[in-house]
Amino acid sequence: MRIVLVITLIAISVIGYRATMIRNAALLPVAFEHLDHSDEACITCHHNYIDDTGYDSCYSCHKHDPTVALEIESMFHDFCRTCHIEKAQLGEASGPLRVCAECHHEGGRRSQNLN
Amino acid sequence: MTTESTARPSDGSVRTPSVPGEYQLPVHFGVVVLCTITLPLVLWFIYPKAPQNGWGWDLLMGTGMLGAGMMLALPLVAPRVWVYYGGDAQALRSLLNLHRDVNYAVLVLVLIHIVGLVVIDRTTIEYLKLSAPLSMLAATVASLLLLVITLTSRYRTALRLRYPSWHAWHVGMSVLAMTFMAFHIVDAGYYVNSPVKKAVFIVLVAGPSLVTFGLSRWHRKFGSATWRGLDSRSQPVLQLPATRGFSVRLVVLLGVFWLLWMICFSIPDGGSRGDAQVTLCRASECE
Numbered sequence: 001m002r003i004v005l006v007i008t009l010i011a012i013s014v015i016g017y018r019a020t021m022i023r024n025a026a027l028l029p030v031a032f033e034h035l036d037h038s039d040e041a042c043i044t045c046h047h048n049y050i051d052d053t054g055y056d057s058c059y060s061c062h063k064h065d066p067t068v069a070l071e072i073e074s075m076f077h078d079f080c081r082t083c084h085i086e087k088a089q090l091g092e093a094s095g096p097l098r099v100c101a102e103c104h105h106e107g108g109r110r111s112q113n114l115n
Numbered sequence: 116m117t118t119e120s121t122a123r124p125s126d127g128s129v130r131t132p133s134v135p136g137e138y139q140l141p142v143h144f145g146v147v148v149l150c151t152i153t154l155p156l157v158l159w160f161i162y163p164k165a166p167q168n169g170w171g172w173d174l175l176m177g178t179g180m181l182g183a184g185m186m187l188a189l190p191l192v193a194p195r196v197w198v199y200y201g202g203d204a205q206a207l208r209s210l211l212n213l214h215r216d217v218n219y220a221v222l223v224l225v226l227i228h229i230v231g232l233v234v235i236d237r238t239t240i241e242y243l244k245l246s247a248p249l250s251m252l253a254a255t256v257a258s259l260l261l262l263v264i265t266l267t268s269r270y271r272t273a274l275r276l277r278y279p280s281w282h283a284w285h286v287g288m289s290v291l292a293m294t295f296m297a298f299h300i301v302d303a304g305y306y307v308n309s310p311v312k313k314a315v316f317i318v319l320v321a322g323p324s325l326v327t328f329g330l331s332r333w334h335r336k337f338g339s340a341t342w343r344g345l346d347s348r349s350q351p352v353l354q355l356p357a358t359r360g361f362s363v364r365l366v367v368l369l370g371v372f373w374l375l376w377m378i379c380f381s382i383p384d385g386g387s388r389g390d391a392q393v394t395l396c397r398a399s400e401c402e
Contacts, residue, residue: 014245021246028238073248085305088166098168098305100238 022070027059028104036095045079148191152184152369154319159306175231176306181369182224183296185217186261187319189289190327192217195282197330218265225258250302257295260288293320 037045048054054061062072081097088094096102159165159180167173190196194210232239242251264285267274271281297320300307307316 018245018252021244025244025246028241077248085166089163094166097166099172099236100241101236104238 019070022072027063027072029106030059031103031105040083144191148188151188151191151319151323152181155180155184155187155300155307155316158312158316161312163309165306165308171235172232175228175235178224178231179228180300180306182221182228183300185221185224186293186296187323189214189217189221190323193327195331196327215268218261218268222261222265225261229258250299253295253302254299257292257299260292260295264288264292290324293324296320 043049045058048061054065062068062075068075080103084094084097088097156177159177168176192210192214194207194214197210198207229243233243241247243255245252247255267276267281268285271278297317301313301316304313307313
């Protein structure tokens with residue numbers, strides 16, 4: 001019984017600490033080429049053009065806005081990868097799908113410098 | 116694997132004497148175990164097929180999927196359940212060895228999956244941190260649980276763990292490990308990427324555990340009037356070598372099977388990602 005209690009307490013602490021870690025984690029550098037995405041409508045990504053939800057860069061807003069900060073990883077990954085996978089399944093040029101380093105490499109934008 | 120009969124009694128059934136150093140499993144039971152191991156891999160290739168990510172990456176993902184499949188088969192080869200259903204001591208001993216060996220194989224495959232991904236793509240180390248997405252965190256917890264389960268089972272007497280409490284923890288941690296593993300695969304949603312595939316996978320995960328749990332309950336309720344599915348004295352059996360290196364050979368055999376499958380799978384098709392598309396995505400020109 002004591003073991004279960006200890007495990008529960010550890011789990012609760014870890015969950016709380018995880019949120020702090022996500023908020024404080026530096027974003028990885030990302031390679032993104034605007035020209036490769038010129039077929040898409042601007043508002044597909046730049047939703048703030050029509051819904052007035054932010055005026056800064058994508059990363060800065062999603063990293064610092066407390067309402068979305070904890071979901072930054074899933075929001076960006078789901079958004080980018082879903083579109084890339086759909087295109088790949090249709091046999092179209094898709095860009096990276098799953099391999100982390102194809103987007104997150106040293107030549108990419110140093111998004112952790114955003115303040 | 117060979118099906119061997121050494122004596123045929125008057126009722127027509129095949130009898131095989133217990134031979135030390137061999138696993139003896141009824142053929143139909145062996146088929147069920149093998150299907151449980153390979154079905155997660157089969158799901159990968161069913162429509163809608165996930166696009167490729169390069170040979171090395173896909174191979175390591177397949178290694179993980181194979182490990183998951185073997186993990187699903189572990190409850191099926193838990194001797195504790197089958198002890199109620201006939202089978203001689205040697206058959207049950209074989210089952211215990213198989214349970215242990217398949218578990219070692221799962222550990223090896225999971226280790227290859229994790230270390231291999233970090234080696235070919237250092238960025239994946241981010242998924243081993245506490246800030247990783249929940250699906251990746253679940254995989255880390257499942258792997259750690261698997262390690263704890265293995266160590267506490269291997270060194271149970273040395274750790275002075277009493278059997279009843281060890282068994283309760285063993286079952287509990289196993290269920291948790293499989294749940295986290297299933298969440299990892301379903302939530303990642305790349306290879307198991309449609310509602311139908313996800314439903315089938317969940318059935319695959321829950322099925323073997325529920326079957327073994329149900330069989331043990333069935334016995335408690337109905338006593339000896341039960342299915343004698345593991346009685347190797349009255350059925351054709353698979354005879355497998357029970358040497359120490361069997362788990363390694365099992366992994367190598369399934370690895371070769373997987374490699375051949377991957378080679379077929381890696382033949383470029385319309386949905387694959389071309390290298391030219393990657394080179395277009397240059398960071399230096401990013402604004």
